[in-house]
Amino acid sequence: MAETALIGLDWGTTSLRAFRFGRHGGIIARRRADRGIMKVEGGQFAAALDDAIGDWRAEAPQAPILMAGMIGSRQGWVEAPYAACPADAASLAGALTAVPSVAQAYIVPGVAWRNGIAAPEVMRGEETQIVGLGPLSNRLVVLPGTHSKWVWLDAEGRMARFTTFMTGEVFDVMRRHSILGRLMPGSEIAPAADGFERGLDEALSPDGPGTLQSLFSARARGLFGELPADQLSGYLSGLLIGAELKEGRQAIAHWGGVMGAPILVGGGALVTLYTLAFARLGLQVETADEDAGAHGLWAIAAKTGTV
Amino acid sequence: MAETALIGLDWGTTSLRAFRFGRHGGIIARRRADRGIMKVEGGQFAAALDDAIGDWRAEAPQAPILMAGMIGSRQGWVEAPYAACPADAASLAGALTAVPSVAQAYIVPGVAWRNGIAAPEVMRGEETQIVGLGPLSNRLVVLPGTHSKWVWLDAEGRMARFTTFMTGEVFDVMRRHSILGRLMPGSEIAPAADGFERGLDEALSPDGPGTLQSLFSARARGLFGELPADQLSGYLSGLLIGAELKEGRQAIAHWGGVMGAPILVGGGALVTLYTLAFARLGLQVETADEDAGAHGLWAIAAKTGTV
Numbered sequence: 326m327a328e329t330a331l332i333g334l335d336w337g338t339t340s341l342r343a344f345r346f347g348r349h350g351g352i353i354a355r356r357r358a359d360r361g362i363m364k365v366e367g368g369q370f371a372a373a374l375d376d377a378i379g380d381w382r383a384e385a386p387q388a389p390i391l392m393a394g395m396i397g398s399r400q401g402w403v404e405a406p407y408a409a410c411p412a413d414a415a416s417l418a419g420a421l422t423a424v425p426s427v428a429q430a431y432i433v434p435g436v437a438w439r440n441g442i443a444a445p446e447v448m449r450g451e452e453t454q455i456v457g458l459g460p461l462s463n464r465l466v467v468l469p470g471t472h473s474k475w476v477w478l479d480a481e482g483r484m485a486r487f488t489t490f491m492t493g494e495v496f497d498v499m500r501r502h503s504i505l506g507r508l509m510p511g512s513e514i515a516p517a518a519d520g521f522e523r524g525l526d527e528a529l530s531p532d533g534p535g536t537l538q539s540l541f542s543a544r545a546r547g548l549f550g551e552l553p554a555d556q557l558s559g560y561l562s563g564l565l566i567g568a569e570l571k572e573g574r575q576a577i578a579h580w581g582g583v584m585g586a587p588i589l590v591g592g593g594a595l596v597t598l599y600t601l602a603f604a605r606l607g608l609q610v611e612t613a614d615e616d617a618g619a620h621g622l623w624a625i626a627a628k629t630g631t632v
Numbered sequence: 633m634a635e636t637a638l639i640g641l642d643w644g645t646t647s648l649r650a651f652r653f654g655r656h657g658g659i660i661a662r663r664r665a666d667r668g669i670m671k672v673e674g675g676q677f678a679a680a681l682d683d684a685i686g687d688w689r690a691e692a693p694q695a696p697i698l699m700a701g702m703i704g705s706r707q708g709w710v711e712a713p714y715a716a717c718p719a720d721a722a723s724l725a726g727a728l729t730a731v732p733s734v735a736q737a738y739i740v741p742g743v744a745w746r747n748g749i750a751a752p753e754v755m756r757g758e759e760t761q762i763v764g765l766g767p768l769s770n771r772l773v774v775l776p777g778t779h780s781k782w783v784w785l786d787a788e789g790r791m792a793r794f795t796t797f798m799t800g801e802v803f804d805v806m807r808r809h810s811i812l813g814r815l816m817p818g819s820e821i822a823p824a825a826d827g828f829e830r831g832l833d834e835a836l837s838p839d840g841p842g843t844l845q846s847l848f849s850a851r852a853r854g855l856f857g858e859l860p861a862d863q864l865s866g867y868l869s870g871l872l873i874g875a876e877l878k879e880g881r882q883a884i885a886h887w888g889g890v891m892g893a894p895i896l897v898g899g900g901a902l903v904t905l906y907t908l909a910f911a912r913l914g915l916q917v918e919t920a921d922e923d924a925g926a927h928g929l930w931a932i933a934a935k936t937g938t939v
Binding site: 444491498542551579 | 751754798808839843878
């Protein structure tokens, strides 16, 4: 096997992904495990790390280990203080937190920013994915998910501003626990496309209702038989993603940015839905390489001079 | 006991209230029972009615019975078709649905309106409370609750337009089932006033975040210790009621109405919170008589000429 220059881990709440990098940053092996920080009991992170990549380490004891994600949170292994905006690979590399009990093991800081009167904004893991996108400037990066993030990269390509939308969690909680869920069959998550586009158009309409109104309208349409039950979940998804785009557009304008051609980071059905949604605003998205997180780990390690 | 001219029931989802009216519409007796339509098993509404007011009826067999609320819904006793906007006491009185099995028993229709491209809007029970407010014109009536309603009364005092916000249910579902709830102690519903005003100000700020952003900010403030845990519930409530006011203001403007001095219908803590919230917009509210629903039943019966 080629020489191992770095072992990288994207270690999140529910799962971890591990990467073994060759001398020039190529990924020479990869793994995924259901050992997110919430699934590591009693703080046994050293043992979990050993389970995940102990064999790699035995073969390449000289290779540093770099970790990003919730592993650096208060609920993780060692709390890695947040770096401030503007942040980039160099500033992150300069603020790594060493894991005391493991030689050459470091955690990438999350990034924090205070958005005017609003609450502090924080990310952990996304900053590494963004670094992994490579050089970009004056661009919007969107990371859809449970807590969807919009990040503005300034002229120097630094993460300058960002904000978070609870879109995915609101969708999930409303679908499971509100009266809307009672109208939806089974536990179907995959939204029917027709419902999605209808919800989207309603949310994006300039004279359309606000989010609290829209949520009720999903119920009314269901009761009146205007939407088949199997479209309600998609309709709800469209309403919420549409609302996110409306709120996000306002945030970007407030920051003096432009939506431009947003870069979507993520995978699966969500990317398809967000691509559709941005198209409704006349914006064509670019989709990130699914290994952005791995590329980011390499780029940060490279800035430390250890690889 | 004075002559009984009418027996009225405000029969909702979780409870019912019954009123015995004298010849001039005065309430000569009243009762409340936990026999909302969801608690009447097997469609035994006739028996439930007998339990509730059988003795009144025995004493005053000539008095008609008028019911309003969810008793007229598809899940209720007899489905009472919706009346259209603009609606008032006369149009409601002209569209009563008779209960086939009970002599002289009628159900007030709900009201439906289609709000542009948005979903059909519906109410059941609120229309009767609004009629009970007495003569009003060019006024906004707000009925806070699980599904909060804003109703615009036109120059003739008719219910001309209305819309619904899922404020109360979103609050409840997010508090119980989202990551926000995990930061909140116990099952405390009564929001601490400080948190409420902070959430309200954030939501009402012209440059403030949108609703999906705000929901995340509640979590961030909790994590950063910027809000004591016992204020988070109030903060969430303030964010959502503030969002309702913002959305509602836009709806009113769209209808060509003015917020003016809104009339708040309801009772308890919610009225206090909404009063505070409207004050933030410089608007002083009027609070409705808590017997608005009873007055409405009388007013509708009076329009039929039977009382």
